[in-house]
Amino acid sequence: MSDKEISGVGAYVVHDSAHKHVTGEAVYTDDLPELPNCLHTWVVTSPHAHAKIKSINIKRAESFEGVEAVLSAKDILGTNDVGPIFPNEPVLAEELVEYVGQPVVIIAAQTRELAREASHLVKVEYEILTPILDVREALEKKHFVAEPHSLQIGDSKKALANAANRLQGEIDLGGQDHFYLEGQICVAHPLEDDDMKVYSSTQHPAEVQKMVARFLNLAKHSVVVEVRRMGGGFGGKETQPANIACMAALLANKTKKSVKLRLGRDEDMIITGKRHDFYFTYDVGYTNEGEITGIELNLASKCGHVADLSTSILDRALFFSDSVYYLKDATINGFPCKTHTVSNTAFRGFGGPQGSFIIEEVIDVISNKLKKNPHEVRKLNYYGTEDRNVTPYHQTIEDNIIHEITDQLEVSSDYQKRYDEIREYNKNNKYYKKGISFVPTKFGVSFTTAFLNQAGALIHIYADGSIHLNHGGTEMGQGLFTKVAQVVASEFQVDLSRVKITATTTEKVPNTSATAASSGSDLNGMAAQNGAQKLKRRLIKFAAEKYEVDQSSVTFKNNMVYAGDNEISFNALVGEAYFARVSLSATGFYKTPKIYYDRSTSKGRPFFYYTYGACVAEVLLDTLTGECKVTRADILHDVGASLSPNIDMGQIEGGFVQGMGWLTNEELKWDDKGSLRTHAPSTYKIPVSRDIPDVFNVEILKNHKCKEETIYSSKAVGEPPFMHGMAVWHAIKDAIKSHGNYEKEVKLNAPATPEEILRALDSM
């Protein structure tokens, strides 16, 4: 048997919880057995986008039957702040409310119904102030949550002035709700000494621990946060769960009872943050062939009422606004606009998709002006492999494979032939139009804040040879736990079933980073490998001594250990090691090398490596209604040497569909008072099964290893495939262009709902 088949790494395994998912046995936070007397909650929120709180009267609510606590900001024991980067981001509003849905008062009662009924008895008096709801208005008024930030390379002003051709434009890009199927939830159990055990559906247990401790005025060691799995996260459970946990923990602390805070879908969508909307303007100079010779981009992000992670997200948008294109003379400005709407937050891609969106738009507009196939203009602007390879943040790209990917996908998707056929089809069809696009992507991997790129693991081997694995990463469906277990099984060359995957808890691995930035398996896989290798070295030493052989002749294979001519089962060796008093527990640690970024000069190497991919999408449009169907998508995607091909495939397909949803039918609508009008699946439409491409060819790039030293030469996969949704957007634009015989400008904003498409068609 080859290493691969037994060890797990690279094997076609199923998700570790698949059997439990299909039987309903997988336990989510809301499924945990409740303690007797567990209290349930309701959150009273602001009905105004911007107002002063004049008074809060909770008397009647407090005396309502079954109610055990009604709390507001003044009841907070510690600091009313969950700002992950900047201070002053309150959990409960103090003097000011700054978005419709901002929590003001929290209620715990014997049942959720009673808490909700009592919520109607809370009287809050407001003095209404004028809100800023629109990102453009905020930009104009320089109403920011933080300082703007810029990237600069070369001299864009001069380049633009000297350009052969030049054009300017603007475009709006809507946000996106995470719509994880499991809404935000937390259960807080009070313990002795005012300690708190918190079960939270979170991608970032350490952050929840920190925030709860600060909120309750405790040291971190008094708070334990645990999560076995989430019903989806997508970035929505990176910072947002801290708010929920703080509220639950405060109620638990005050009532000395276990408290469950579960947001219903509407509350979840109204109270918690989403993907940032953007407003872009551009000024670009280009040659007659379409090569960009100078560019200035302005990215204004709608941050909402506080900063949250907005600055890092905007940084990433700036870093990604080159996509795969070489911009020699470029100025890229980011403006983190403050609006009186819910604070936007992390969402798969973390600003990256928005950044790449704008450069793809620019390329498309140039192609349109030159009446060229955008694919040709794209290729013309690709980064080189040896030269033309310095990014606007001055990182040299050392692993560019976009040319290879393009060549392969052109062939496998039959791109040129279909492009020509579609032109022909459109000539012959008046009402239905087809469109096709070829959109490449490049995705920089690492947290762009260097210190976050660290991880820990804890591994025990019990005397029977069974292995207990724990690490700082969290499982939200992406298959991280499976992958890390595969790594550990590989190290010991034992069956995957010998490795027990356990809940993430701040008690076992401290000071962890969020499971985010696609870094989960890069970081935690390495940390677990480090821990496993420590244990392995101890077992090798023990086996060598026992059999009196050289350490180099001890090998692990197929659940066995070989020492010279001796063989012994892994389990038996572990048993003997135990009796020989060998320590069978180890921690592992990893930090990503090489990366740094100096924000003051906007220079550095924020990314350890890049992953690449491309997508060819085809759509069919109804020009009478604006309805659109994605008829085909071909994706070629780079994951290095795949740790787990099935799991990676799931990430690629799922990412594409989510990205497609973002740019097509997922539309967040606010009214003119700042209330979100689409806050449930009845009004907010994520893709369903029929929306996926009729022909859906997804391939993992073969025979490719990450050039950097990553876990088994694999690459990150969580976020990058989301980018492929952009191909759908450009296919739609292509179809719309045909309506004007490829001669007119297309005015389409995102998302491309049927209405938006019809509007674009109508304006041609």
Next chain:
Amino acid sequence: MVDSIQFLLNQELISLRDINPSMTVLQYLREKQSIMGTKEGCAEGDCGACSVVLVEIVNGELSYKAINSCILFVGSLHGKQLITVEGLKYQNKLHPVQQAMVDFHGSQCGFCTPGFIMALFAMYHMQKSFTVNEIHNQLAGNLCRCTGYRPIIDAAASIQFSGDHFEDKKEETKTLLLSIVKGGLLTFRSEGTTFFIPDSLESLLELRQKYPDARLLAGGTDLGLMISKHFQVLSEIILLGNVSELKDVTETEDQLSFGAAVSYTDLLPHFENNFPSLYKMVLRLGSTQIRNSGSMGGNIMNASPIGDSSPALMALGASVTLASLNGEREVLISDLFVDYRKTTLHEEEVLLSIKIPKLKEKQTFEVFKISKRFDQDISTCCGAFCVEFDDSIVKEVKIAFGGMAATPIRAKNTEGFLTGKQWTEETVEQAEKLLQEEFTPMSDFRGSAWYRTKVSSNLLKKFYLVSTNQLEDTGVVHYE
């Protein structure tokens, strides 16, 4: 006398007395039974995470239907078998649909999975194989945010009926179910809600007279939300499903008539034969789960301006029969709606049945549903067109819209203009302009007034193109 709610929970006979009969089944499972496999993703029937399967005896056989437990009332369980995800694994072995989902990597976070499993389980018991389009039809009510659906579709395509423990125990199940069902009016009462199940029209009409404020419950796909989303207290509920007159379907040579409470699912085969365009539209109305419960009677009486049945029925010249203890009367659906969510139904009346005249040879009918998402989405605009030709002259035309006014509405001006005219592109273009002036729709999160106006007139053009065979397909999505 107060009865107890009796049903089978998987294979176990349950009898409930001290439970609010309007509690949702999802709440009952999770909070009263602590059976946690069934999930809540939205509490409004839109995500499918809460899907369960309801089994009842139809024509002597067990029929398995996927239903959203989040908007189903416990009282509606009476006399049925409720199968949850926990019931599928048997003797420590996964059910074939569970195994297929594992084999095809159909789960990532797994939160949507129990719902998909139950939808697939209901498909399994249809004992047939499914085309990809049929799979989409079946699964449109289940959202998954992780997988991108491809593996789930593959799992569904692999399903082949080869029996299971439910099939093995079917006689036992039938006997048990029959033993629960007994004749006469049933009354459940607890925690301030009374739930009546009459089993004859007379009994229903008496109840209606006696309790004018009682809410009539057909499929509950509108009414259920009053509880699950709007947290209302419904003090009296009358379930319609056991009144046979409300569940009958009769087809004669020139009309199709059916009881107000017949589910969409049960209507589909009749529409397929007689009104192909209506059939196609209903396939997109809600989802399988919604169509398994929801009825046209409920849709009409809900009287929403964006309900999808009424425009089609108005264009087809359909009528309803309203019944009370004082007798019956027939009303054209075109005359039923008087104002926003108001109909001419009297307090003591129920909607008994719906009658649709069959299409004549010279009649052409199409209905188009326009929504942001193709499947399972409320219409931004729904347009229905029916023209009777005399050669190429428009002899009679009925055009009706949803989403354009406070009620479903006929485009009388446009109809008047078209009547007697040649059915040509020119005429239709003029009619389009008239149509654009005929309504002042509102702007909301589903669509702007501009879009509604524009698309409604484009639908007229589309109808013209379809009726004159100038368009090969009626839309960009193929889904039959």
